[in-house]
Amino acid sequence: MVKHVDAIIVGAGWAGSIMAKELTEAGLSVVMLERGPERTTPVEGAYPDSIDELRGAIRKRLFQNLSQSTVTIRNTMDQTALPYRQLAAFLPGEGVGGAGLHWSGVHFRVAPEDLRLRSAVIERYGEKFIPEGMNLQDYGVTYDELEPFFDKAEKVFGTSGEAYRVQGKIVGDGNVFSPDRSDNFPLPAMKDTFSASVFRDAAKNAGYHPYALPAANASRQYTNTYGCQMGPCNFCGYCSGYDCYLYSKASPNVNILPVLRQDPGFSLIADAHVLRVDLDSTKTKATGVTYLDTKTRKEISLSADLVILGAFQFNNVHLMLVSGIGKPYDPVSNTGTVGRNFVYQTITSSRVWLPPSTYTNQFVGAGGAGVAIDDFNSMNFDHGPLGFVGGSPVWVNQAGVKPIAAALGAGGGGTPRWGSAYKDSLVNTYKHSLGIDAHGSNMAYRDVYLDLDPTWKDAYGQPLLRMTFTWKDNDIRMNQYVVSKIEPIARAMGATKMNLVHLNAGQPFDTRTYQTTHLGGGAIMGDNPQTSAINRYLQSWDVSNVFVIGSNAFPQGMGYNPTGMVAALAYWAAHHIRATYLKSPGPMVKA
Amino acid sequence: MPPMEPTLNNPFRRSVVKGLLGTTSFWMASGNARWAEALAAEAAQPYRPVFFDAAEYQFLESACERLFPADHNGPGARALGVAEFLDRQMQTPYARGENWYMSGPFEQGPANLGYQLPFIPKDLYRKGIAGVEHYARQQYGKGFVALSAMQQDEILTALEGGSVQLGDIPGRVFFEQLRTNTLEGAFADPLYGGNRGLGGWVMLGFPGARADFMDWVNQEGASYPIGPVSISGETA
Structure with a gap:
């Protein structure tokens, strides 16, 4: 007898935890399956073990264990994709909390025009402006529709920030390019680190519009809408790659699960690797899921009326492909949708050295804190003469630089990577420099996509997901343009030296160095089932009792960090499931 | 804690022993002078490699x-x-x-x-x-x-x-x-x-396991004044 519940949720990160909370509130019985281990702040997050750099970010304690499953990667369709054997370019999470436990905490909304980027580009520059082979698409949902859910998420995450405009009134020194808000941030902005304050002054003097990054790092004590408590952040510097010992960085573990775990309608099963979503013979209805208990190595099937995929972006796509949900994307015939519009972000980090009398104390920081400008993000500047689509915020986001990471990254680019001269530059760089990032968008292309690898398999005998990805001319030129804007700001900061880093023409994607974990697309939302895998409510066009929640829904990679958008989309989908779907299950949008 | 072989070479244990040897409570609590002496002697010995010849x-x-x-x-x-x-x-x-x-x-x-x-x-x-x-x-x-x-x-x-x-x-x-x-x-x-001896951290000016910079978010480019501490409590 297969056990039956109302809803199964795959993945215990932000997307899964938000959906689980909403569906238990609606009275459903919910089982959340997490393939990694249980994780709680008092155990794994306890000081001082939680701030051990070797054990943490270096030995990758909270990240996906590639020995069990990974992806293969190639740059172009004529290559053989090879396994991503060692974590480097991107770091998906594993265990309760998912990547939401080890993230930094930069908590953006969205630039409204990014949600309708195809329409916005055509309105301003005409359809011919879009390069051949670029799959530029709208999300099918607007900022105004999502606004209440951005607001709701911020009040759950305890987000610190400075608003610009609330209900049509300018209220503060926030981001002038940001859209209207129904309410202020629940907490005041995080303080500027010294490095961020230098950037703020220089950017302002250059005529730009600096603002405090919105951070899901609590600037003060906070009790969220669920009654979960956060303590004030002390800028210890252990956000990115770590679990926060102070309960200051928002995570599913701190901000949702303490309450959800008390709900009798909810159960969380860790060490449960979902192998597939089970479908009926018509392939239009999910009957439940089958998972492997990785401790007992037993396969277990659970039956449910509703299946929510809330795993990491590419794991959602993988589950759809191995389960037969929707039609796999084929770039040659340009048909199918699952795997289409796989996107990343175009991120480069430049470095600025201040005089030797000035100490940047880079170990001081918070993952979400910093100062940014949006003058070159989204549609905030004239792309006409530039001839590319997309943009980048530019920021100083001093998240706390630890010594091993600093040492591994020092040298190179023509300077020694070992020996005494290397030590000179390492010490000087650690004490007196700061980083400035161009954190940019990445567009979707017909020949950049996800599918199943023909050769390599995971520990459970399933084919690995295959990524076909490289940098394209549009995004390289965007990155070069934005990085060129950093130079005068750096000069105004009093730079004694700078190392401006940008992508170069023809440079292929390199899997060996960390860039970002902000992967997106592959099962995107939209208003047309020929070009999107899920509808505007994140419901599968093909299997209507499956919803796919995550950055997999993004048709393009945006300049902003994705978690705020993922959280808002989760609350948006949950709202419509509760308001409409549960009353009358079935497709919510006519195909 | 990371997985480690239960050996007397465990440096965590060594530093704890070193740290405790001078305290009265350690001597009173240990109750076994020979054991304590053995550990103290061990702490002074050079490391014996296990994997490498x-x-x-x-x-x-x-x-x-x-x-x-x-x-x-x-x-x-x-x-x-x-x-x-x-x-x-x-x-x-x-x-x-x-x-x-x-x-x-x-x-x-x-x-x-x-x-x-x-x-x-x-x-x-x-x-x-x-x-x-x-x-x-x-x-x-x-x-x-x-x-x-x-x-x-x-x-x-x-x-x-x-x-x-x-x-x-x-x-x-x-x-x-x-x-x-x-x-x-x-x-x-x-x-x-x-x-x-926290020599790597001293070189960089990294304060180790302090992990609390509430008052040092912005000191206008001044050098952080406190030396490093390790997870076991060792200071430079």
Whole structure:
């Protein structure tokens, strides 16, 4: 007898935890399956073990264990994709909390025009402006529709920030390019680190519009809408790659699960690797899921009326492909949708050295804190003469630089990577420099996509997901343009030296160095089932009792960090499931 | 805590013992003077490598010191205990490749698609050290340890540059593995056997496990005034 519940949720990160909370509130019985281990702040997050750099970010304690499953990667369709054997370019999470436990905490909304980027580009520059082979698409949902859910998420995450405009009134020194808000941030902005304050002054003097990054790092004590408590952040510097010992960085573990775990309608099963979503013979209805208990190595099937995929972006796509949900994307015939519009972000980090009398104390920081400008993000500047689509915020986001990471990254680019001269530059760089990032968008292309690898398999005998990805001319030129804007700001900061880093023409994607974990697309939302895998409510066009929640829904990679958008989309989908779907299950949008 | 063999060599235990030896409560609580004396004696002994043999260990002492030499900035790899760190790391899941995808087939491809060899870190060290020794004898007629610093640097430069193959292993792969783990050993918490006396952290001005900068978010570019502390409570 297969056990039956109302809803199964795959993945215990932000997307899964938000959906689980909403569906238990609606009275459903919910089982959340997490393939990694249980994780709680008092155990794994306890000081001082939680701030051990070797054990943490270096030995990758909270990240996906590639020995069990990974992806293969190639740059172009004529290559053989090879396994991503060692974590480097991107770091998906594993265990309760998912990547939401080890993230930094930069908590953006969205630039409204990014949600309708195809329409916005055509309105301003005409359809011919879009390069051949670029799959530029709208999300099918607007900022105004999502606004209440951005607001709701911020009040759950305890987000610190400075608003610009609330209900049509300018209220503060926030981001002038940001859209209207129904309410202020629940907490005041995080303080500027010294490095961020230098950037703020220089950017302002250059005529730009600096603002405090919105951070899901609590600037003060906070009790969220669920009654979960956060303590004030002390800028210890252990956000990115770590679990926060102070309960200051928002995570599913701190901000949702303490309450959800008390709900009798909810159960969380860790060490449960979902192998597939089970479908009926018509392939239009999910009957439940089958998972492997990785401790007992037993396969277990659970039956449910509703299946929510809330795993990491590419794991959602993988589950759809191995389960037969929707039609796999084929770039040659340009048909199918699952795997289409796989996107990343175009991120480069430049470095600025201040005089030797000035100490940047880079170990001081918070993952979400910093100062940014949006003058070159989204549609905030004239792309006409530039001839590319997309943009980048530019920021100083001093998240706390630890010594091993600093040492591994020092040298190179023509300077020694070992020996005494290397030590000179390492010490000087650690004490007196700061980083400035161009954190940019990445567009979707017909020949950049996800599918199943023909050769390599995971520990459970399933084919690995295959990524076909490289940098394209549009995004390289965007990155070069934005990085060129950093130079005068750096000069105004009093730079004694700078190392401006940008992508170069023809440079292929390199899997060996960390860039970002902000992967997106592959099962995107939209208003047309020929070009999107899920509808505007994140419901599968093909299997209507499956919803796919995550950055997999993004048709393009945006300049902003994705978690705020993922959280808002989760609350948006949950709202419509509760308001409409549960009353009358079935497709919510006519195909 | 990371997985570690229950040995008296455990540096965490050593530093705890060192820290406690001077306290009355330790002597009162221990109740076994002989045990306490044995631990104190142990703490003073040099580290005995478990994974590497004596020759391999000497190679690491020499090679790591060239990568991270003692100089005007501060101590080098030898003084920081990097070889001890490496030997301890060889006894962890990391060295057994337990977090790497190690399923075949192993096909080689463009460098930007990443590591594609069938070797775990333990293999890379065993084969890599043997390969460098062989190369040193071929080029200079002596083992690596017996060479001058300049000659050792020439070998390391050749490995880094990618012109040397060490049997099954490209010299560059071994070089990167050694460089990475050497720098880890210089800057990880002393809990793992390296960064002795917090010398790596002092050099950088990194305050270690303090992890509280409430008052130091912005001090207008002043240098942070407090020295480092380790996870076990050791200070520089």
